[in-house]
Amino acid sequence: xxxxxxxxxxxxxxxxxxxxxxxxxxxxxxxxxxxxxxxxxxxxxxxxxxxxxxxxxxxxxxxxxxxxxxxxxxxxxxxxxxxxxxxxxxxxxxxxxxxxxxxxxxxxxxxxxxxxxxxxxxxxxxxxxxxxxxxxxxxxxxxxxxxxxxxxxxxxxxxxxxxxxxxxxxxxxxxxxxxxxxxxxxxxxxxxxxxxxxxxxxxxxxxxxxxxxxxxxxxxxxxxxxxxxxxxxxxxxxxxxxxxxxxxxxxxxxxxxxxxxxxxxxxxxxxxxxxxxxxxxxxxxxxxxxxxxxxxxxxxxxxxxxxxxxxxxxxxxxxxxxxxxxxxxxxxxxxxxxxxxxxxxxxxxxxxxxxxxxxxxxxxxxxxxxxxxxxxxxxxxxxxxxx
Amino acid sequence: xxxxxxxxxxxxxxxxxxxxxxxxxxxxxxxxxxxxxxxxxxxxxxxxxxxxxxxxxxxxxxxxxxxxxxxxxxxxxxxxxxxxxxxxxxxxxxxxxxxxxxxxxxxxxxxxxxxxxxxxxxxxxxxxxxxxxxxxxxxxxxxxxxxxxxxxxxxxxxxxxxxxxxxxxxxxxxxxxxxxxxxxxxxxxxxxxxxxxxxxxxxxxxxxxxxxxxxxxxxxxxxxxxxxxxxxxxxxxxxxxxxxxxxxxxxxxxxxxxxxxxxxxxxxxxxxxxxxxxxxxxxxxxxxxxxxxxxxxxxxxxxxxxxxxxxxxxxxxxxxxxxxxxxxxxxxxxxxxxxxxxxxxxxxxxxxxxxxxxxxxxxxxxxxxxxxxxxxxxxxxxxxxxxxxxxxxxxxxxxxxxxxxxxxxxxxxxxxxxxxxxxxxxxxxxxxxxxxxxxxxxxxxxxxxxxxxxxxxxxxxxxxxxxxxxxxxxxxxxxxxxx
Numbered sequence: 054x055x056x057x058x059x060x061x062x063x064x065x066x067x068x069x070x071x072x073x074x075x076x077x078x079x080x081x082x083x084x085x086x087x088x089x090x091x092x093x094x095x096x097x098x099x100x101x102x103x104x105x106x107x108x109x110x111x112x113x114x115x116x117x118x119x120x121x122x123x124x125x126x127x128x129x130x131x132x133x134x135x136x137x138x139x140x141x142x143x144x145x146x147x148x149x150x151x152x153x154x155x156x157x158x159x160x161x162x163x164x165x166x167x168x169x170x171x172x173x174x175x176x177x178x179x180x181x182x183x184x185x186x187x188x189x190x191x192x193x194x195x196x197x198x199x200x201x202x203x204x205x206x207x208x209x210x211x212x213x214x215x216x217x218x219x220x221x222x223x224x225x226x227x228x229x230x231x232x233x234x235x236x237x238x239x240x241x242x243x244x245x246x247x248x249x250x251x252x253x254x255x256x257x258x259x260x261x262x263x264x265x266x267x268x269x270x271x272x273x274x275x276x277x278x279x280x281x282x283x284x285x286x287x288x289x290x291x292x293x294x295x296x297x298x299x300x301x302x303x304x305x306x307x308x309x310x311x312x313x314x315x316x317x318x319x320x321x322x323x324x325x326x327x328x329x330x331x332x333x334x335x336x337x338x339x340x341x342x343x344x345x346x347x348x349x350x351x352x353x354x355x356x357x358x359x360x361x362x363x364x365x366x367x368x369x370x371x372x373x374x375x376x377x378x379x380x381x382x383x384x385x386x387x388x389x390x391x392x393x394x395x396x397x398x399x400x401x402x403x404x405x406x407x408x409x410x411x412x413x414x415x416x417x418x419x420x421x422x423x424x425x426x427x428x429x430x431x432x433x434x435x436x437x438x439x440x
Numbered sequence: 441x442x443x444x445x446x447x448x449x450x451x452x453x454x455x456x457x458x459x460x461x462x463x464x465x466x467x468x469x470x471x472x473x474x475x476x477x478x479x480x481x482x483x484x485x486x487x488x489x490x491x492x493x494x495x496x497x498x499x500x501x502x503x504x505x506x507x508x509x510x511x512x513x514x515x516x517x518x519x520x521x522x523x524x525x526x527x528x529x530x531x532x533x534x535x536x537x538x539x540x541x542x543x544x545x546x547x548x549x550x551x552x553x554x555x556x557x558x559x560x561x562x563x564x565x566x567x568x569x570x571x572x573x574x575x576x577x578x579x580x581x582x583x584x585x586x587x588x589x590x591x592x593x594x595x596x597x598x599x600x601x602x603x604x605x606x607x608x609x610x611x612x613x614x615x616x617x618x619x620x621x622x623x624x625x626x627x628x629x630x631x632x633x634x635x636x637x638x639x640x641x642x643x644x645x646x647x648x649x650x651x652x653x654x655x656x657x658x659x660x661x662x663x664x665x666x667x668x669x670x671x672x673x674x675x676x677x678x679x680x681x682x683x684x685x686x687x688x689x690x691x692x693x694x695x696x697x698x699x700x701x702x703x704x705x706x707x708x709x710x711x712x713x714x715x716x717x718x719x720x721x722x723x724x725x726x727x728x729x730x731x732x733x734x735x736x737x738x739x740x741x742x743x744x745x746x747x748x749x750x751x752x753x754x755x756x757x758x759x760x761x762x763x764x765x766x767x768x769x770x771x772x773x774x775x776x777x778x779x780x781x782x783x784x785x786x787x788x789x790x791x792x793x794x795x796x797x798x799x800x801x802x803x804x805x806x807x808x809x810x811x812x813x814x815x816x817x818x819x820x821x822x823x824x825x826x827x828x829x830x831x832x833x834x835x836x837x838x839x840x841x842x843x844x845x846x847x848x849x850x851x852x853x854x855x856x857x858x859x860x861x862x863x864x865x866x867x868x869x870x871x872x873x874x875x876x877x878x879x880x881x882x883x884x885x886x887x888x889x890x891x892x893x894x895x896x897x898x899x900x901x902x903x904x905x906x907x908x909x910x911x912x913x914x915x916x917x918x919x920x921x922x923x
Contacts, residue, residue: 159836160596221902237852
């Protein structure tokens, strides 16, 4: 489908899954700097004990609630980027989310611009938001389908004659409109055969039952159905942990990790053609507050899973958390701009060499996610250290 | 109304109980829309190809209503063109009565700040739909659509949610068939535009201050000369300098949204724009000087002619038509009516019947007009526009929604969805009297020629008749996606 409209170089079958952790996820309690004493000094009550974490390298350990991501990490399919975030310093959820979804001080979403740049003509199902409303990241997309579940697309059964009529009407059109109509009908025929209840994940994987895992399960089903899905947007909400952080975000971390674990085991080798990127609008303040929580901060974590990343490492340039290394009221500074993480992915899989149309604004310096020569050096020059 | 799961379910369930829990059909309380099914409609078109009457109705309006073909056939295409070019002579009381219910559309800019942004957006979009469907001043509406994209403003930026309401009324609609130079000046000083393209923060308030070029660039690139219009980066910077000091009040409760010129923020040195010297010390008059230079510039004429020809003729209009329209614009000092009159008389226009692809807004409006639907432009309609990526006043970048076919080809799914829902009367807040329409048009054959603007060919007739859902198949057909 749509091959005639691909920009040369774009992979015809890659799917980018963008997971947004809304509310400002606490990177420091997710990927814990267990060898940094300052962390324990400033988080005397809510810090994650060194012995409780699962070690990732000589500095960091996973929060135990993220344990199900360990196999992916150790198999080299998952890379963690610490001190990640944007240059937005408002510490406002609304501003920072918009900024991150827009890809800078521009209007419309970066994912929408990416689709317009990489795929000259969008297929009917090229962009899917598993949500109630269209997320900002897809604003301005040539076409996007916003849905909570595709089970509600009960096409043929309700009006079989109608679709036969469309097949013959669009079949007779020898032009772009006819082709678009035929593509749409093909996609719908494929969707029609998809019933969530009928889906059998591979390798006996059992997805959890929460909404996030449900979204990932549908994503996997759509990818397997080969209906031309190029971008999926998924949210996992509720990370705004000002109060009683542990009980609040522990279940969210489990949901995130268990869902992604099921997704990547289900897709198996297919993950070479799928990239999942996890991001949040900002991280949290280093020191804990009086309510056993943390306030809005700056640097957080990003995860990139699949698509051939050189995983099993935490990309960071750790300054230590003592106050002189912090920014503003006591926040971890951002070293890895989220655009430089995304740029690395888009360049690898989108066939987009010139990313200016996707990310207008400051020049990009892609973070080396793939262990490629050149870009790795570039990221080192940019101050990053690949641990 | 946010897109909801319900509108998906309607597809599956036919006319389900869920539909009934949505907005009820509108009670029009004895006031009839301009054309109603069941009245004596006259014959629908009968030709094998789209005839000049149907063509004029397609392009000068948001689509033929039942009976329109007979009416325009009686009066003649020429008279219809002239009628539409003089909207002030057309009685539009019924539509105005419908729009009057949307109170925010009539308030002075200052009072709009009392309302929530979402509500203003809803009423403004509702007003656009109601007018597109019911106004008799159709060319006026079509041109408001054209200029709304040309001077695009996204309602999500800064104070734009409040200020765009006034911009749409006082700039876009007021000047839609008036004079381009007057509209350009009004737009340059529109509070919404000053917000949207950062004119309000373009100031020289100290020696180091660098002008904000945003509006200056779009003024030249999009509003006037066009990207190949022969201006340089230096011209952009000089225009930005000329426009320093124009400001919109935003913080104060009093006079919020008022535009004023702050001389102390104006760069009053000498400037040079497109080869014209602008002497120092002219203050606010710099703005008029810049607009004088660009409003009737030959490249502006060509750029606008190109855009008008794309909008009214085809994605790739022939050079001859562009030349004719450019000439008319210049010969009439940028007056929009004679410019359009010239366009409508080009061979290219006459020969382009059925070649344009409907954008989603036009698709919905034309379906509602063709079916003489009852609607207040709310309920399920904003959902459909959102899903098809064509919600009014929400295009993020200043170039406005695209006019070409390609970017919209991915929207067929929701068009078909809408076709079925309209045929089954399950679009919340919309009602079609299908039985009356069927009877008024003389049965299935009349229904087909009415929707297609011509007789269906053999294959079309067979496929549509066998669909089991003739109105939906017509509305979803390739032919109905074009105009």
